[in-house]
Amino acid sequence: MNNLLNLWEADKAVINAWLSIPNSFTAEAFGKMGWDCVTIDLQHGQSDYQSSISMLQALSDSQSVPMVRVPWNEPGIIMKMLDLGVMGIIAPMINTKEDCEKFVSYCYYPPNGQRSFGPMRAQLLHGSNYFKDANKNILSFAMIETRQAVENLDKILSVPNLTGVYIGPADMSSSYGLPPKFDVREDPVFSNIKLIAKKAKEYGKIAGIHNGSTKYAKEMINIGYKLVTILSDFRVMSSSAQKIVDDMKNKDTDQSGSSSY
Numbered sequence: 001m002n003n004l005l006n007l008w009e010a011d012k013a014v015i016n017a018w019l020s021i022p023n024s025f026t027a028e029a030f031g032k033m034g035w036d037c038v039t040i041d042l043q044h045g046q047s048d049y050q051s052s053i054s055m056l057q058a059l060s061d062s063q064s065v066p067m068v069r070v071p072w073n074e075p076g077i078i079m080k081m082l083d084l085g086v087m088g089i090i091a092p093m094i095n096t097k098e099d100c101e102k103f104v105s106y107c108y109y110p111p112n113g114q115r116s117f118g119p120m121r122a123q124l125l126h127g128s129n130y131f132k133d134a135n136k137n138i139l140s141f142a143m144i145e146t147r148q149a150v151e152n153l154d155k156i157l158s159v160p161n162l163t164g165v166y167i168g169p170a171d172m173s174s175s176y177g178l179p180p181k182f183d184v185r186e187d188p189v190f191s192n193i194k195l196i197a198k199k200a201k202e203y204g205k206i207a208g209i210h211n212g213s214t215k216y217a218k219e220m221i222n223i224g225y226k227l228v229t230i231l232s233d234f235r236v237m238s239s240s241a242q243k244i245v246d247d248m249k250n251k252d253t254d255q256s257g258s259s260s261y
Helices: 003-009 024-031 049-059 075-083 097-107 121-126 130-137 147-151 153-157 169-175 189-202 214-222 233-249
Strands: 014-019 037-041 065-069 088-091 139-144 164-167 206-211 227-230
Touching: 003 014, 014 024, 014 233, 024 037, 024 049, 037 049, 037 088, 049 065, 049 075, 075 088, 075 097, 075 121, 088 097, 097 139, 097 153, 121 130, 139 147, 139 153, 147 153, 147 169, 147 189, 153 164, 153 189, 164 189, 169 189, 169 206, 189 206, 206 214, 214 227
Parallel strands: 014 037, 014 227, 037 065, 065 088, 088 139, 139 164, 164 206, 206 227
Antiparallel strands: none
């Protein structure tokens, strides 16, 4: 059973980690931190199919549900990642109902979709009943990150078996001529963010969004988002390390009063 479904059934928000670094030790560390789910980013992160194998193996000893953002809405990589035992797929640049219908079909076995059978590691990990149980446990998230996708929002949300939508605020911002960034408050993007949460609830779908801070993520939960990601492993590591360097180099003297540099 996919534990994220239990959390949503209890009307709780899911906290998602984002892995851009292709390293199994990083994945193992994040898996032990208490994140509800951990997503490996194959689109803009540095991971690929091969490096994901060891990362997913490292996550298998944790309570975090493994998910992947695939590089594109393409059946080959979606099915291969599901065969590795991934429990959720996030697909970028879903702009139309047709895009979404194709995406959903790649995620599920017949009669819900056209996923090919050959679960390999997934069956090793989840058991011999995997084929029987997969369709009700696999999550499918269509990324809404363009003006075109927003215009087609109702049609996308109407696609059967779609779990939910996931906002890419940087691409959505650039689609409207704004600088790409997280934690957007400028309209029309901010209005879109509020609208998407409202529409997703109306259609019985889960709304997800990528955030640049815990403060903004909590605000998103308050307006209806049930899947929130905060930064990434690379961004957290870089910002924390940079702060250490800046603090040390800006400190002229140590505690004894002697010069540090």
